[in-house]
Amino acid sequence: MLAIKAGTLIDGKGGDPIQNAVLLVEDDKIIAAGPDGVVKIPDGALIVDASDRTVMPGLIDCHVHVMRNSASLEQRLFTPRAVSYYRAAENLAKMLRAGFTTARDAGEADAGIRQALETGLIPGPRLVVSGTIGLTGGLLEKRYPSGAEIVDENAWRICDGVEEVRKTVRRVLREGVDFVKVFTTGGVGAPQGHPFTAQWTLAELRVIVEEAQRYGAGVMAHAEGVEGIKLALRAGVTSVEHGYVLDDEAIELFLTTGAFLVPTQHISTHETSGLSAASLRKKQQLRKAQEGSLRRAHDAGVRIALGTDSFRADMHGRNAIELSLMMENGGLSAMEAIVAGTSVAARCCLLGEEVGALEAGKRADFLLVEGDPLADIAILQDAARITVYQKGVLVQ
Numbered sequence: 201m202l203a204i205k206a207g208t209l210i211d212g213k214g215g216d217p218i219q220n221a222v223l224l225v226e227d228d229k230i231i232a233a234g235p236d237g238v239v240k241i242p243d244g245a246l247i248v249d250a251s252d253r254t255v256m257p258g259l260i261d262c263h264v265h266v267m268r269n270s271a272s273l274e275q276r277l278f279t280p281r282a283v284s285y286y287r288a289a290e291n292l293a294k295m296l297r298a299g300f301t302t303a304r305d306a307g308e309a310d311a312g313i314r315q316a317l318e319t320g321l322i323p324g325p326r327l328v329v330s331g332t333i334g335l336t337g338g339l340l341e342k343r344y345p346s347g348a349e350i351v352d353e354n355a356w357r358i359c360d361g362v363e364e365v366r367k368t369v370r371r372v373l374r375e376g377v378d379f380v381k382v383f384t385t386g387g388v389g390a391p392q393g394h395p396f397t398a399q400w401t402l403a404e405l406r407v408i409v410e411e412a413q414r415y416g417a418g419v420m421a422h423a424e425g426v427e428g429i430k431l432a433l434r435a436g437v438t439s440v441e442h443g444y445v446l447d448d449e450a451i452e453l454f455l456t457t458g459a460f461l462v463p464t465q466h467i468s469t470h471e472t473s474g475l476s477a478a479s480l481r482k483k484q485q486l487r488k489a490q491e492g493s494l495r496r497a498h499d500a501g502v503r504i505a506l507g508t509d510s511f512r513a514d515m516h517g518r519n520a521i522e523l524s525l526m527m528e529n530g531g532l533s534a535m536e537a538i539v540a541g542t543s544v545a546a547r548c549c550l551l552g553e554e555v556g557a558l559e560a561g562k563r564a565d566f567l568l569v570e571g572d573p574l575a576d577i578a579i580l581q582d583a584a585r586i587t588v589y590q591k592g593v594l595v596q
């Protein structure tokens with residue numbers, strides 16, 4: 201039994217911070233968390249004195265690409281898949297050291313990486329993996345004005361029409377993924393399509409959701425413009441990724457469906473490198489249209505979950521920057537940002553019963569933080585100030 205004496209305890213659910221708290225851990229589970237005295241330290245418990253630290257749940261990033269290290273398509277094409285796996289291992293280790301004990305990969309990382317992590321073969325966060333499907337002419341299809349096309353079934357599968365979509369989703373689910381990833385709008389980077397244009401029919405999307413649900417999996421929808429966002433929400437997806445442009449109807453749909461918004465502010469506001477002139481134009485149009493959307497969603501009570509869209513080598517492990525950006529761009533308080541990165545993110549990953557909060561029964565993934573992240577959220581960007589415990593064990 202492990203007893204952590206916490207100067208301050210943040211539960212991850214938005215409860216008032218508790219001064220002089222105790223967190224009890226047995227094996228990989230939390231047994232109790234609360235004020236010292238209310239939670240009694242049993243005889244023989246190994247005591248960790250963190251009375252000068254803030255203790256909080258491990259952070260969760262709902263949108264990463266651990267297999268990617270570059271925005272450059274050419275670089276990806278010239279990287280053997282085995283190298284990408286080793287790089288992924290490195291990225292995952294960085295993320296864990298930065299205090300992220302759970303992450304959801306938005307494509308390419310497979311059930312094998314998840315298993316390597318679960319069995320302790322490589323260090324890293326608990327990983328939720330997804331399989332990606334796309335449609336003809338959609339964002340994923342790597343077809344160029346020359347007529348040349350890149351096909352990579354490891355990374356995406358193209359299908360159209362209800363029955364073909366159903367079969368493809370089943371093939372993706374057969375590989376043991378936790379989520380199906382779809383794109384319901386175009387994007388900035390691809391040569392074709394636009395973030396403002398919706399993709400798929402409602403019937404196709406409903407089949408994707410139906411098959412995923414049957415399997416116990418979720419659906420995450422890349423959607424940037426409002427039409428595609430509403431389409432995804434009407435189909436019943438678990439979460440909308442990016443979700444940049446929102447109108448009242450979209451916000452209402454979030455509230456009635458209970459879907460999560462993963463606003464990926466890091467990629468939205470900070471990244472323009474490597475974009476073509478056409479892509480930059482799309483990005484500018486998007487930025488103009490998205491102004492104030494996240495703030496309105498937050499004010500209305502939409503469930504917001506932390507996600508960075510980290511896909512470059514230098515982004516992995518810097519995930520906590522998203523906490524600051526959600527505060528800046530969405531008006532979240534520090535506590536709300538932490539909740540978005542813990543208990544809400546856990547639910548968005550369909551792991552709400554297992555991780556994301558310091559309470560009895562949850563997995564003992566927690567952080568000892570030097571300083572008060574509620575007073576200065578940027579503290580969480582400094583790995584040197586964070587001690588990580590995963591499944592009750594100190595991460596070295």
Ligand SMILES: [Zn+2]
Pocket residue numbers: 263264265306509
């Ligand atoms: Zn992404």
